Amino acid sequence: MTVCIIGGGIIGLCSAWYAAEQGFDVTVLERGPESGDSCSLGNAGMIVPSHFVPLAAPGMMAYGLKQLTNPESPFWIRPKPTKELIDWGLKFMQSATQEHVERSAPLLRDLNNLSRAEYERLAEAFGNEFGLVKRGLLMLTKTQHALDEEIAMAAKARALGIPAEALTPEETAQLDPAITMDVAGSVYFPNDCHLAPGKLVAGLTKRLRERGVQIIYSAAVTGWVTTRGRVSAALTPAGQFEADQFVLAGGAWSPEAAQGLGLSLPMQAGKGYSLTLENPKQLPELCSIFVEARVAVTPMGGTLRVGGTMEIAGNDLSVNPRRVAGIVKSVPRYFPAFSEDDFAGLTPWSGLRPVSPDGLPYLGRPAKWSNVVVATGHAMMGLSLGPVSGKLVGELLADQSPSIALELLSPDRFSSASKG
Ligand SMILES: Cc1cc2nc3c(=O)[nH]c(=O)nc-3n(C[C@H](O)[C@H](O)[C@H](O)COP(=O)(O)OP(=O)(O)OC[C@H]3O[C@@H](n4cnc5c(N)ncnc54)[C@H](O)[C@@H]3O)c2cc1C
Structure with missing residues (x-):
């Protein structure tokens, strides 16, 4: 049985890994060159059982609108919206309810926990060449108000069975003495982890090839051959690829291919965006999130990566220096040993998160095609959810019942037919 996977980011590669484990003969088609980039390389590398609230949550829309006039804010939305953006925004507003958050939280917890366990298994199989560190994550706050909100969130986490602990500034410093912090306090999520995403992608690519998986670069899927409810081939400038089953994992570009x-x-x-300091003045041992600034900070080997912002502005990778400046300015505020000058001359990396309107991935078989699996839309958690997504894709391909119920992730949930 053959499987053709569209997209060579973390979701496509993990799908390939688990499909190969299930015994499928796998080909991955990637639009970019082998030396190319995807959202999966420059991200903050955090594995986040702590993230049980989907992006579409009450208050998010108001927060986003408030940020619009600040050029250095962590959130921005294109002022002249396209028809697709208006449609997405309306769906986002409809989804951002307390009921949605409560329904999604146990699912996100289960997905992240299983993914973490799968990462432990992969780290063992790969000799931990991608640097999995299981020391937890700190939510660092500058203000008491933000700390109180995080403490309230920690109580919700514990109610879901996710360990979370509120810490004073002194306790925070004791947990990670290698870094000087200027904070009001923190919430510590001990089960979170971090890794080096570039090494993970490189390691997966190498090992997939050793297992006989073909990864074909410069092969953008631009069309399909279909017959009676089945897809029989994907069309690319590099030729036509036939397979028994297809997996759509094209990240932010998936809607084009799905159309x-x-x-x-x-x-x-x-x-x-992210910036990576090769020789940082200080190197924390834990990854952390600067809560008010919405910036993620991760030690990766001897380097330190800082990343953030969410700009909803189309499939455009251009760098906005004002917003990068917003990330850089936040670092000395929380980690005073650093200055903005430490980042001078660094080339910012940019990546496009695939964001669905309800903040949940699309994972499952669409009703229209009996031999297609969709695996995309992981937004801020694609790295974290890579292995569990791959495992679930493998189970769907093999017609096994999935380890986690997938109803909320149906790729048909926004289609008019599913509402009819
Ligand atoms: C600054 C930043 C920090 C982040 N930090 C974290 C973090 O700490 N933890 C976390 O879990 N997530 C994080 N994320 C999110 C995470 O990076 C993404 O969710 C994840 O990389 C998405 O993976 P993907 O495989 O779906 O998409 P991608 O990595 O974008 O891969 C999709 C691939 O499909 C290819 N493709 C598209 N269309 C076609 C086509 N038609 N034919 C062939 N190929 C095609 C593309 O070229 C691309 O290589 C972060 C993101 C950003 C931007």
Whole structure:
């Protein structure tokens, strides 16, 4: 049985890994060159059982609108919206309810916990060449108000069985003495982890090839051959690829590819940036999030990566220096040993998160095609959810019942047919 996977980011590669484990003969088609980039390389590398609240939550829309006039804010939305963006925004508003958050939280917890366990298994199989560190994550706050909100969130986490602990500034410093912090306090999530995403992608690519998986670069899927409810081939400038089953894992570009199959996967690209200091003045041992600034900070080997912003502005990877400046300015505020000058001359990396309107991935078989699996829309958690997504894709391909119920992730949930 053959499987053709569209997209060579973390979701496509993990899908390939688990499909190969299930015994499938796998080909991955990647639009970019082998030396190319995807959202999966420059991200903050955090594995986040702590993130049980979907992006579409009450208050998010108001927060986003408040940020619009600040050029250095962590959130921005294109002022002249396209028809797709208006449609996505309306769906986002409809989804951002307390009921949605409560329904999604146990699912996100289960997905992240299983993914973490799978990462432990992969780290063992790969000799931990991607640097998995299981020391937890700190939510660092500058203000008491933000700390109180995080403490309230920690109580909700514990109610879901996710360990979380509120710490004073002194306790925070004791947990990570290698870094000087200027904070009001923190919430510590001990089960979170971090890793080096570039090494993970490189390691997966190498080992997939050793297992006989073909990864074909410069092969953008631009069309499909279909017959009677089945897809029989993907069309690319590099030729036509036939397979028994297909997996759509094209990240922020998935809707384009899905359109050719008549599937509706509302999605916006959420652009973010990261900067990596090769020789940081200080190196924390834990990854952390600067809560008010919405900036993620991760030690990766001897380097330190800082990343953030969410710009909803189309599939455009161009760098906005004002927003990068917003990230850089936040670092000395929380980590005073650093100055803005430490980042001078660094080239910012940009990546497009695939963001669905309800903040949940699309994962499952669309009703229209019996031999297609969709795996995309992971927004801010694609790295974290890579292995569990791959495992679930493998189970779907093999017609096994999935380890986690997938109803809330149906790729048909926004299609008019599913509402009819
Ligand atoms: C600044 C920043 C920090 C982040 N930090 C974290 C973090 O700490 N933890 C976390 O879990 N997540 C994080 N994320 C999110 C995470 O990076 C993404 O969710 C994840 O990389 C998405 O993976 P993907 O495989 O779906 O998409 P991608 O990595 O974008 O891969 C999709 C691939 O499909 C290819 N493709 C698209 N269309 C076609 C086509 N038609 N034919 C062939 N190929 C195609 C593309 O070229 C691309 O290589 C962060 C993101 C950003 C921007």
